[in-house]
Amino acid sequence: MFRRLLYGTVYTVAGVLHFTREENFRKIVPKVLPCRKFIVQASGVMEVLFGLSLLLRKPGPKTKRLLQLFLVAVFPANVYMAANNIDLNGRKLPWWALWGRLPLQGWLIKEMDKL
Template sequence: MFRRLLYGTVYTVAGILHFTNEEGFRKIVPKMLPYRKLIVQVSGVVEVLFGLSLLVRQPGPATKRLLKLFLIAVFPANVYMAVNNIEFKGRQLPWWALWGRLPLQWLLVKEMDKL
């Protein structure tokens, strides 16, 4: 239950940040994609919905599968951020933090099975 509440809180807060720091999140959406602001907003809504869902109840197999697919779908933005050395909240992250996030995201995909 702790894991579910932790991830629910993290997803909810991250989703809200998509709106309070939309410009920062837009920077990590590859420039070749159209409607980058819309992508940030939609992904923010999705994260908030997943987060609230996890806070309210135990996820079923379909929700877990959708969470995994979502994490895979946003993975290219994290790669883009690392390759292009994009700053976060006005601060340049060290290379190891940018690149270290990538395998952690795959571990997070596996974590969804444990919810």
């Protein structure tokens, strides 16, 4: 239950940040994609919905699968951020932090099965 509440809180907060700090998130959406602001806002809505869902109840298999697919869908933005050394809130991160967080995405995908 702790894991579910932790992830629910993280997803909810991250989703809200997609709106309050939208320009920071837009920087990590590859420039070849159209409607980058919309992509950030849509992914923010999805994160808030996933987060609230986790906070309210134990997820079923479909919700877990949707969360995993969402994590796969946003993975290219994390690669783009690392490959282009994009700052986070105006702070340059060391290369090992940018690249080191990529394997965490796979770990998070596996974590969804444990909820």
